[in-house]
Amino acid sequence: MDPEEDRRHSKKQHEHINMLSFVADSEYGIPKRCPCGGRLINEVREKEDYDTLPGKRFFTCRNYEADGLHYRQPWVIGVQEELERLTKRVEEAEQVMLGVSNLITNTNVLYFCHVQEQVNSLNEVVYDLTVQVHSLEKVCFD
Numbered sequence: 001m002d003p004e005e006d007r008r009h010s011k012k013q014h015e016h017i018n019m020l021s022f023v024a025d026s027e028y029g030i031p032k033r034c035p036c037g038g039r040l041i042n043e044v045r046e047k048e049d050y051d052t053l054p055g056k057r058f059f060t061c062r063n064y065e066a067d068g069l070h071y072r073q074p075w076v077i078g079v080q081e082e083l084e085r086l087t088k089r090v091e092e093a094e095q096v097m098l099g100v101s102n103l104i105t106n107t108n109v110l111y112f113c114h115v116q117e118q119v120n121s122l123n124e125v126v127y128d129l130t131v132q133v134h135s136l137e138k139v140c141f142d
Helices: 003-026 075-141
Strands: 040-044 057-061 072-074
Touching: 057 075, 072 075
Parallel strands: none
Antiparallel strands: 040 057, 057 072
16 A cells, blocks of 8 residues: 555544534534534424334434544433523522622621721821810810
8 A cells, every 4th residue: 555545544544533523522412513513403303113212312413423523412311411501600699699699798787897997097186186175285285
């Protein structure tokens, strides 16, 4: 075999393996488009003699061939994965909302503490001024 032809064949095999891994990695949730660019259709399996699950639904590429480069994903699995993904997003949003709520509460507490410190400081100044006025009144009226 020619070394150049051998290299081309090896390169094609490598590209095919990469494409299979891309398809496998992208099969999560409800697919939007097939990696080949084909539109996905909702396929419902018809009743056949050997079929134990008639009416089973699939997300299938319009150009589907059983070569591993096109989607044919069971509907139940796609919907279940999509539900898990959305549940995870809701939980993350809840965590963010709790964090914001805690931040607001902590900010209010810090603001209240800051105001309380200012009030205490002003009370001390007023007390000092009161003492000075009282001292001046004693000196002036005695």
